[in-house]
Amino acid sequence: MTPDRTAIAAGTRLLCGRPRSCWPRRMHPDAAADALHAVEVHRSAEELTGEPEVALCGVIVAVHDEPWPPDAAERCPECDRLTG
Template sequence: MSTSTPTLVAARSRAHGPAAALWHAVEVHRPAAEVDAACELALCGALARVDVDQPWPPAAPDVCPACATA
């Protein structure tokens, strides 16, 4: 049995009410292309849409504080 190293990919949450959309970290255990544009559970517990074109951590000011420590 082979084990793969988990990879962190960037994912964007939706703006909800007064909260702004943020970038989150999602841990994937399969090729990132398989989860591109899928809604996944971020490390902080938020649901966010994976964007494999955006590196983690993103060079953006709107990163989830909980995910930024990952």
């Protein structure tokens, strides 16, 4: 069963992530593959940095320790819509 990623709980932290270029194309198939993606986190950034996680849009990304930027130009359109 696929989790519903359309609702983000209040107070949930979002970090950004990017797909690794060495991962197979099936793990990030869309045109926004090189974009910045939003990752909902429930653990500390130190635990997650560099680890693979599923972004809100469903793309598998490597997590960065930076917060999701609400105004960056290179954001994934679907993650942007879901966090809007």
